[in-house]
Amino acid sequence: MSGDLSRLAMTVLHPGYEGVSTPDWLRRALGEGLGGVVLFSRNAIDAQLVRHIRAENPAAVIAIDEEGGTVTRLEVQDGSSFPGSRALGVVDDVALTERVGRQIGRMLAELDITLNYAPDADVNSNPANPVIGVRSFGPSPELVSRHTVAYVNGVQGAGVAACAKHFPGHGDTVTDSHLALPTVHASREVLFSRDLPPFRAAIDAGVRAVMSGHLLIPALDPSMPATLSRTAMTELLRGELGFDGMLVTDSIDMQAVAAMFGPGEIAVRALNAGVDAICVGQGSEEIVYEMRDAIVAAVRSGELPEERLAEAAARVLALSEWYGAQAALRDKARGDVDESVGLAAARAAxxxxxxxxxxxxxxxxxxxxxxxxxxxxxxxxxxxxxxxxxxxxxxxxxxxxxxxxxxxxxxxxxxxxxxxxxxxxxxxxxxxxxxxxxxxxxxxxxxxxxxxxxxxxxxxxxxxxxxxxxxxxxxxxx
The missing domain is CATH 3.40.50 (Rossmann fold)
Incomplete structure (x- = not known):
C-alpha cells in the first residue's frame, strides 16, 4: 500500500493499550505515524512513560480523561484532588472553576500530556441519567455554558488542549452508551436551546477539541448515532456551530456503536461523517491495523475521499502543533501550584x-x-x-x-x-x-x-x- 496513504490512516487512530509499559506493537505503530495514544490508570502513568511514547513519535497526541471528581486516571487510588463538575456548578463561581481547570492542566503539563478529554459540556437535564450525573456542571444550559468556558480557559491557560464532550449532548438519556445506544428524544428546537449552548460557548472560547457522543438523535438523524452521522458531525458541528478544531470520537469499543459495526467500518463511517480522530479505549495491535487497512481500502475504493482523510489527519497534526506552541504557558503553569483550591472548592460545594x-x-x-x-x-x-x-x-x-x-x-x-x-x-x-x-x-x-x-x-x-x-x-x- 502507499506509504503516504497508510501514514494518513495511522494519524487518525488514537488507541489505548493494556499494560504498564508501551508494548512493541504500539511503538512500531507510533513509528508508522500513529497519531495519538489514550492513557488510562492501568498504564501506570508517569513522565517516563510519556517520554517513551514521544520518543517514537514526537507529534503524537497523548490524551487522557482527567475530569476531576469521579473520573480521574492520575489519582485513581486515593481519589481526585479536585471536586468534579457538579460540585463546581453547585458553588457557581466561574473563577474557582477556572482555577481548578488550571490546576488539572498543570498536572497534565508536568507529564507532557497533550489533550484532556474534559470538560463534560453535557446538560444533565434528566435526573435518571446513568452515565453523566455529577460529571455535568448541572441541569441548566446557562450554568453549564459558563463553567464549560471557565474550565476550558483553565486547562488551555496551562498550555494543554481541552475537549468539550459529548456532542451533541448526553444529558437527556437513560441509557449508558458504554452498554447500549441511547436515544435523545428531543426536538431540534430543544437541542438548540438546551443541549447545544455549552458546546457553542466552548467553541467561541477556542476549545481545541470536541468529542462526539454515541447518541441516536432522531431530530438530527433517525438512522445513525451522532458519531457516524454527517448531519451531526459536519452539517451541525462544523457548519452551523463553526467548529474547525479536532473532532474525536468517544471510544468506539463502547456498545452503542460496537454492537452495530466492526472497528474498521466504524472508523470509515466516522471519518465520512466528519470526525478527525478515532478513539478506541481497549486498543490492540489487531484492532489498530484492522482500522488502518479498512481506511486505506475505503479510500482506494472511493468510499472515503482521500481529501477527507487528509483533512482529518491535518487537524490531528494541527492540535499537536498547537500544543508544541504552548511551551511557555506550560512552563509558567508548572510553577503555579495552587494546593488549596481543590479542598476549598469541595468545602464550598x-x-x-x-x-x-x-x-x-x-x-x-x-x-x-x-x-x-x-x-x-x-x-x-x-x-x-x-x-x-x-x-x-x-x-x-x-x-x-x-x-x-x-x-x-x-x-x-x-x-x-x-x-x-x-x-x-x-x-x-x-x-x-x-x-x-x-x-x-x-x-x-x-x-x-x-x-x-x-x-x-x-x-x-x-x-x-x-x-x-x-x-x-x-x-x-x-
Whole structure:
C-alpha cells in the first residue's frame, strides 16, 4: 500500500493499550505515524512513560480523561484532588472553576500530556441519567455554558488542549452508551436551546477539541448515532456551530456503536461523517491495523475521499502543533501550584441539613451502587478513609443491591450511611428508609446527585473525590 496513504490512516487512530509499559506493537505503530495514544490508570502513568511514547513519535497526541471528581486516571487510588463538575456548578463561581481547570492542566503539563478529554459540556437535564450525573456542571444550559468556558480557559491557560464532550449532548438519556445506544428524544428546537449552548460557548472560547457522543438523535438523524452521522458531525458541528478544531470520537469499543459495526467500518463511517480522530479505549495491535487497512481500502475504493482523510489527519497534526506552541504557558503553569483550591472548592460545594458532631469512631455503611463504566473501577468514595483519618477505628460495612442491613438498633456506634445517586435508585432510598427506622440518628452522606434529605442530618458532596470526602469528614467532626 502507499506509504503516504497508510501514514494518513495511522494519524487518525488514537488507541489505548493494556499494560504498564508501551508494548512493541504500539511503538512500531507510533513509528508508522500513529497519531495519538489514550492513557488510562492501568498504564501506570508517569513522565517516563510519556517520554517513551514521544520518543517514537514526537507529534503524537497523548490524551487522557482527567475530569476531576469521579473520573480521574492520575489519582485513581486515593481519589481526585479536585471536586468534579457538579460540585463546581453547585458553588457557581466561574473563577474557582477556572482555577481548578488550571490546576488539572498543570498536572497534565508536568507529564507532557497533550489533550484532556474534559470538560463534560453535557446538560444533565434528566435526573435518571446513568452515565453523566455529577460529571455535568448541572441541569441548566446557562450554568453549564459558563463553567464549560471557565474550565476550558483553565486547562488551555496551562498550555494543554481541552475537549468539550459529548456532542451533541448526553444529558437527556437513560441509557449508558458504554452498554447500549441511547436515544435523545428531543426536538431540534430543544437541542438548540438546551443541549447545544455549552458546546457553542466552548467553541467561541477556542476549545481545541470536541468529542462526539454515541447518541441516536432522531431530530438530527433517525438512522445513525451522532458519531457516524454527517448531519451531526459536519452539517451541525462544523457548519452551523463553526467548529474547525479536532473532532474525536468517544471510544468506539463502547456498545452503542460496537454492537452495530466492526472497528474498521466504524472508523470509515466516522471519518465520512466528519470526525478527525478515532478513539478506541481497549486498543490492540489487531484492532489498530484492522482500522488502518479498512481506511486505506475505503479510500482506494472511493468510499472515503482521500481529501477527507487528509483533512482529518491535518487537524490531528494541527492540535499537536498547537500544543508544541504552548511551551511557555506550560512552563509558567508548572510553577503555579495552587494546593488549596481543590479542598476549598469541595468545602464550598457541601450542602447540609441538620447538625451533628461525631465524637467517636462510627460505623460507615456504604450502600453501594455501580458507577458508570467511565469511572475507573478502583475509584473509592473515600468517606470511610477520610473519617478514619480523623476518628481511628472507624468501621466499614458494604451493602450490595440486596440491601440486607445488620441490626443497627443494637449497635452503640454512630452510624453514617454513604450512598451515591440516591435520586436514581429505589433500592438505595428503600435501604436508607429502613436504616433510619432502626437508627433515626444515622447520618446520610450522598456522594452523587442527591435525593431530597430524608434524614435529620444529611450531607451532599455532589461528587466523588478525595477532597470531597475530606470536606464531608471535617464537617461531620467539627
Amino acid at each position: 457541601l450542602t447540609t441539613s441538620g447538625t451533628a458532631t461525631l465524637d467517636r469512631a462510627p460505623l460507615v455503611v456504604e450502600v453501594n451502587t455501580r458507577f458508570s463504566k467511565a469511572v475507573d473501577a478502583a475509584t473509592p468514595t473515600g468517606i470511610t478513609a477520610a473519617l478514619t483519618a480523623l476518628l481511628p477505628n472507624t468501621a466499614r460495612l458494604q451493602l450490595d443491591t440486596s440491601g440486607e442491613l445488620p441490626d443497627l438498633a443494637s449497635d452503640e456506634r454512630p452510624v453514617v450511611l454513604v450512598v451515591h445517586d440516591a435520586a436514581r435508585h429505589d433500592w438505595v432510598r428503600s435501604t436508607v428508609t429502613r436504616a433510619l427506622a432502626m437508627r433515626p440518628d444515622a447520618i446520610v452522606v450522598d456522594t452523587g446527585v442527591p435525593a431530597p434529605p430524608g434524614a435529620a442530618v444529611h450531607v451532599a458532596t455532589h461528587g466523588i473525590s478525595r477532597v470531597s470526602a475530606q470536606a464531608a469528614a471535617e464537617w461531620l467532626t467539627q
